Amino acid sequence: MxxxxxxxxxxxxxxxxxxxxxxxxxxxxxxxxxxxxxxxxxxxxxxxxxxxxxxxxxxxRTDVPHETISAMAxxxxxxxxxxxxxxxxxxxxxxxxxxxxxxxxxxxxxxxxxxxxxxxxxxxxxxxxxxxxxxxxxxxxxxxxxxxxxxxxxxxxxxxxxxxxxASKVFVKAAARRLERSIDDICKVEMAKGSMMIGDLTSRLLGAPVVAGVSLGKTLTNLSTSSRIRCFEWLADKPVSWLMTDEDDAVARRRRLVLAAGGHDRLIPHFSDFMDKHQGSPMSVRSPPTGADLAALLEAYSRATDDAIKTKRHRVLAVPRG
Structure with a gap:
């Protein structure tokens, strides 16, 4: 070439x-x-x-390394x-x-x-x-x-x-874009963790049109972009239980945290605010280092909130009556 x-x-x-x-x-x-x-x-x-x-x-025939070419596929x-x-x-x-x-x-x-x-x-x-x-x-x-x-x-x-x-611009509701970002982050986390539940995740995502009531018998990959936009807009108004799993509590918790925050970028400020409020952390985690393990962050956030809830309950139970 x-x-x-x-x-x-x-x-x-x-x-x-x-x-x-x-x-x-x-x-x-x-x-x-x-x-x-x-x-x-x-x-x-x-x-x-x-x-x-x-x-x-x-x-x-080009100056592009084999690894770079393969990575584009x-x-x-x-x-x-x-x-x-x-x-x-x-x-x-x-x-x-x-x-x-x-x-x-x-x-x-x-x-x-x-x-x-x-x-x-x-x-x-x-x-x-x-x-x-x-x-x-x-x-x-x-x-x-x-x-x-x-x-x-x-x-x-x-x-x-x-x-x-x-081509003209296409409007998508903010709630649907928030759900889309959350799903993208969940996929990245579970791939990075090598989760055995990735198959469960893809199956649930493929079945999203049925959950949304957009199309019976068709998977997400069979719908046009305009139909999938409508699907996500309707899903954004539904409970997130359709994306949860009953087989692994840790996986379900990670998914729920990302969905509740609206994605990784929104989760960082939530975690930072929590640490400042409950543990007096002088360090900000709003800008995590490059390559930070999102899954580990989610697990730490989950453990911290669980500890805070248990402490609060203990204090309530410890208050003497009368």
């Missing part, structure tokens, strides 16, 4: 491959033959399973059930394989697609606070950069050439 380009932060592998093809004067569809791959959704397939020979070929087994399915032709209210934030694309020096946009549990942009889109607003087609036959950047619709950066 004559020209190499650097991956962007959290860039999806297929997005990088599309940009690499354009940078070298090859449209994405014929670029598949350069990699000796088949037609159709060739690049999204690599997101799910990156053959070592393809990764080695890219490493040999969505090959982690834990959350694989929550990935949006590969689907070229979609009907109304059905999911597509990719979502995007128009404002992110508009703000990029070189527009690219992010890894989190592949997850069915993501409905909004954490940077701009607006809903994600999964279709071209002009022709209603899904993102199909892999099928582009002309030298056109991937933020233009492959079907009608509409500039996805100019």
């Amino acid at each position: 004559a020209r190499s380009i650097d991956p962007q932060p959290d860039e999806l592998l297929s997005s990088w491959l599309h940009r690499l093809a354009i940078a070298n004067g090859i449209a994405p569809r014929p670029f598949a033959s350069v990699l000796e791959l088949g037609d159709g959704m060739w690049s999204p397939r690599l997101d799910l399973r990156l053959p070592r020979e393809v990764a080695t070929l890219r490493t040999d 969505m090959t982690g087994p834990a959350l694989t059930p929550l990935l949006l399915p590969l689907r070229e032709n979609v009907r109304r209210n059905r999911s597509t394989w990719m979502q995007y934030c128009p404002q992110c694309l508009a703000g990029d020096a070189v527009p690219y697609f992010r890894r989190p946009w592949r997850l069915a549990t993501r409905i909004s942009c954490f940077v701009h606070g607006r809903g994600l889109r999964d279709r071209c607003p002009a022709c209603r087609s899904g993102v199909a950069s892999f099928d582009q036959t002309e030298l056109m950047p991937q933020h233009f619709c492959a079907r009608c050439a509409f500039d996805l950066r100019t």
Whole structure:
């Protein structure tokens, strides 16, 4: 490959491959033959399973290390059930394989697609606070950069050439975005802990549409982004028991704490206020060190609140009557 380009932060592998093809004067569809791959959704397939020979070929012909190329793929087994399915032709209210934030694309020096946009549990942009889109607003087609036959950047619709950066903003209720952030943090904690309950978590998330009453018989990954936004908005008004587990008290407690606080970022001030009030801690934990173990923080917070409750009860029982 004559020209190499650097991956962007959290860039999806297929997005990088599309940009690499354009940078070298090859449209994405014929670029598949350069990699000796088949037609159709060739690049999204690599997101799910990156053959070592393809990764080695890219490493040999670019300046990008093998580890960096592999890290752009969505090959982690834990959350694989929550990935949006590969689907070229979609009907109304059905999911597509990719979502995007128009404002992110508009703000990029070189527009690219992010890894989190592949997850069915993501409905909004954490940077701009607006809903994600999964279709071209002009022709209603899904993102199909892999099928582009002309030298056109991937933020233009492959079907009608509409500039996805100019799509209108999508409003999402604050309660739904709060629930979304909490779920994202819960997933990160349980993956980091290597929790055996990750399968239970993904099953509960996939069944969210039934709990919300949005769609009977369909899982979260089968709904369009607009339908999932509506699902989260309705779930935000329901008790959180649908996300709890009866098999592990510690796991249930962690999930409940994150949901009650509205996510990791909101939990830190809660923990700090509690420590200042009940233990007179002179140290602030509002800005934990980089790499801080969120699961350990949750467990410490849980133990501290339990101790405070027990102490309060003991004091009440110790007060002499009369």
